[in-house]
Amino acid sequence: MKNFMKLEIPSKSQNESFARVVVAAFASQLDPTLEEISEIKTAVSEAVTNAVIHAYMDKAGLIVIKGVLLEDRIEIEIMDSGVGIESVEKAREPLYTTLPEMERSGMGFTIMEKFMDKVEVLSEKNKGTTVKMVKIIHKKENLRN
Amino acid sequence: MKNFMKLEIPSKSQNESFARVVVAAFASQLDPTLEEISEIKTAVSEAVTNAVIHAYMDKAGLIVIKGVLLEDRIEIEIMDSGVGIESVEKAREPLYTTLPEMERSGMGFTIMEKFMDKVEVLSEKNKGTTVKMVKIIHKKENLRN
Amino acid sequence: MIIDIRSSGEMILASLEGELDHHTSQAFKAKVQTILDTEETKNLVIDMSRLYFMDSSGIGVILGRLNQLKKKGGKVMVFGMQSQVKKVFYAGGLDKVIPYYEKEEEAVNNL
Amino acid sequence: MIIDIRSSGEMILASLEGELDHHTSQAFKAKVQTILDTEETKNLVIDMSRLYFMDSSGIGVILGRLNQLKKKGGKVMVFGMQSQVKKVFYAGGLDKVIPYYEKEEEAVNNL
Numbered sequence: 001m002k003n004f005m006k007l008e009i010p011s012k013s014q015n016e017s018f019a020r021v022v023v024a025a026f027a028s029q030l031d032p033t034l035e036e037i038s039e040i041k042t043a044v045s046e047a048v049t050n051a052v053i054h055a056y057m058d059k060a061g062l063i064v065i066k067g068v069l070l071e072d073r074i075e076i077e078i079m080d081s082g083v084g085i086e087s088v089e090k091a092r093e094p095l096y097t098t099l100p101e102m103e104r105s106g107m108g109f110t111i112m113e114k115f116m117d118k119v120e121v122l123s124e125k126n127k128g129t130t131v132k133m134v135k136i137i138h139k140k141e142n143l144r145n
Numbered sequence: 146m147k148n149f150m151k152l153e154i155p156s157k158s159q160n161e162s163f164a165r166v167v168v169a170a171f172a173s174q175l176d177p178t179l180e181e182i183s184e185i186k187t188a189v190s191e192a193v194t195n196a197v198i199h200a201y202m203d204k205a206g207l208i209v210i211k212g213v214l215l216e217d218r219i220e221i222e223i224m225d226s227g228v229g230i231e232s233v234e235k236a237r238e239p240l241y242t243t244l245p246e247m248e249r250s251g252m253g254f255t256i257m258e259k260f261m262d263k264v265e266v267l268s269e270k271n272k273g274t275t276v277k278m279v280k281i282i283h284k285k286e287n288l289r290n
Numbered sequence: 291m292i293i294d295i296r297s298s299g300e301m302i303l304a305s306l307e308g309e310l311d312h313h314t315s316q317a318f319k320a321k322v323q324t325i326l327d328t329e330e331t332k333n334l335v336i337d338m339s340r341l342y343f344m345d346s347s348g349i350g351v352i353l354g355r356l357n358q359l360k361k362k363g364g365k366v367m368v369f370g371m372q373s374q375v376k377k378v379f380y381a382g383g384l385d386k387v388i389p390y391y392e393k394e395e396e397a398v399n400n401l
Numbered sequence: 402m403i404i405d406i407r408s409s410g411e412m413i414l415a416s417l418e419g420e421l422d423h424h425t426s427q428a429f430k431a432k433v434q435t436i437l438d439t440e441e442t443k444n445l446v447i448d449m450s451r452l453y454f455m456d457s458s459g460i461g462v463i464l465g466r467l468n469q470l471k472k473k474g475g476k477v478m479v480f481g482m483q484s485q486v487k488k489v490f491y492a493g494g495l496d497k498v499i500p501y502y503e504k505e506e507e508a509v510n511n512l
């Protein structure tokens with residue numbers, strides 16, 4: 001393992017952008033392309049937003065974000081202790097949302113899957129949800145030190 | 146309390162810049178000036194570097210960084226479970242360093258004190274060290290949303 | 291995010307600068323609503339040339355405005371998407387329901 | 402950090418871009434040492450115009466080079482400090498032992 005991080009933040013909407021910056025800064029140690037960084041930021045944004053909106057329904061709760069850097073990849077876990085997901089299979093379908101009245105598009109998981117190399121969702125009703133994601137970072141000539 | 150964060154990272158020198166970015170991004174929620182941000186970054190850099198170099202002596206160890214945002218200030222705690230400081234009073238003196246052979250300047254605590262509004266150091270031999278710092282963020286007209 | 295909203299006749303021009311996520315999309319929705327409440331207008335043109343990040347909350351708020359304005363016989367169009375925004379726009383299927391252009395003139399000419 | 406080091410006659414010109422902290426100061430020290438090991442030179446001029454961050458590890462590595470070069474009768478000077486770097490430079494007392502200038506020409510003329 002090259003490096004790891006663990007971040008705990010409350011489920012406030014202003015922490016969505018904070019979480020994106022933190023994971024992007026951490027991932028930058030693998031010298032990713034701007035495109036890889038922006039894909040990681042987008043996926044993190046989706047998972048953290050889901051914890052804020054769905055898991056805790058705008059009530060106060062804790063979000064835990066773990067990151068691990070390996071030679072060629074970043075592994076990210078985003079955990080909440082919120083309401084959990086009834087059916088993960090349904091939740092992952094494009095356009096499926098339980099909050100259409102809040103103008104949710106139901107595309108969060110679809111975007112995570114599109115932008116990351118692996119997305120795993122573990123959830124238990126009334127216990128919480130963990131989203132595990134992996135992004136492969138492709139090697140380039142490293143001109144910096 | 147407006148917000149809080151807790152970050153855990155291993156004591157690797159590449160995490161010095163990561164820690165600076167994380168605390169700066171968190172502090173930016175109070176809409177500080179660029180100068181206030183750069184002072185916070187500098188102080189965080191000093192405390193995290195001390196944990197990497199002195200507390201764990203380049204061996205693996207955990208560094209915990211806590212941040213709390215209040216209306217007009219950020220409170221930062223940087224904790225290690227390393228060797229601890231024999232005499233905090235001596236350690237805080239300008240130019241005092243136990244590692245001159247590593248080209249340490251002995252100015253870390255002096256800079257933390259100069260750049261932050263309050264610096265408190267709690268340390269116990271063989272238990273570890275906690276540096277608590279406070280920076281007042283002065284109110285400005287906020288043109289962003 | 292900085293949201294600049296101007297209306298002229300039947301068109302609202304909203305310029306978004308920064309990041310459109312769940313946190314900031316609420317302000318965007320509210321600012322459009324304020325204009326719809328006070329002025330006779332039905333088309334929304336969104337300038338994304340200085341928007342450097344969007345996630346699916348952005349898709350939701352844009353679709354929400356489309357549904358709202360369609361009822362009045364209006365349209366929603368966007369122009370000036372940067373690469374991350376364009377990728378999310380396509381991934382979310384917005385390209386099938388929202389006309390998008392490179393430049394402001396093209397969007398306005400197609401109203 | 403990007404470190405560009407060139408030597409010409411009695412002078413090494415080191416241009417630092419990025420952040421000079423504990424992590425990056427080791428690379429800076431090593432690059433200067435490589436030149437000192439192979440070339441007959443004794444003065445070090447540091448271009449800080451693209452250095453946007455420095456902490457007390459930077460003070461340590463600069464003082465370390467000063468002590469090393471003084472033994473050979475050499476000098477260390479810096480130019481082009483940005484505001485954060487200048488503040489740390491003063492807070493660390495480097496202004497009392499290291500001549501500093503706005504522009505490269507001034508530094509070189511004072512060698």
Ligand SMILES: Nc1ncnc2c1ncn2[C@@H]1O[C@H](COP(=O)(O)OP(=O)(O)O)[C@@H](O)[C@H]1O
Pocket residue numbers: 046050051054055056080082083084085091092096097098099104105106107108109110129346
């Ligand atoms: N962390 C979570 N906790 C509880 N429910 C969740 C969580 N994440 C997702 N869900 C459920 O899965 C559904 C689909 O999620 P997603 O694809 O991100 O779309 P959206 O957020 O737009 O609804 C959500 O509507 C919600 O019911």
Ligand SMILES: Nc1ncnc2c1ncn2[C@@H]1O[C@H](COP(=O)(O)OP(=O)(O)O)[C@@H](O)[C@H]1O
Pocket residue numbers: 191195196199200201225227228229230236237241242243244249250251252253254255274457
């Ligand atoms: N986290 C820590 N753990 C153990 N010792 C520490 C720690 N922080 C500081 N010290 C001690 O205090 C001294 C002074 O620290 P500082 O003013 O930052 O200067 P420097 O890091 O350049 O030595 C250090 O040399 C070290 O002996």
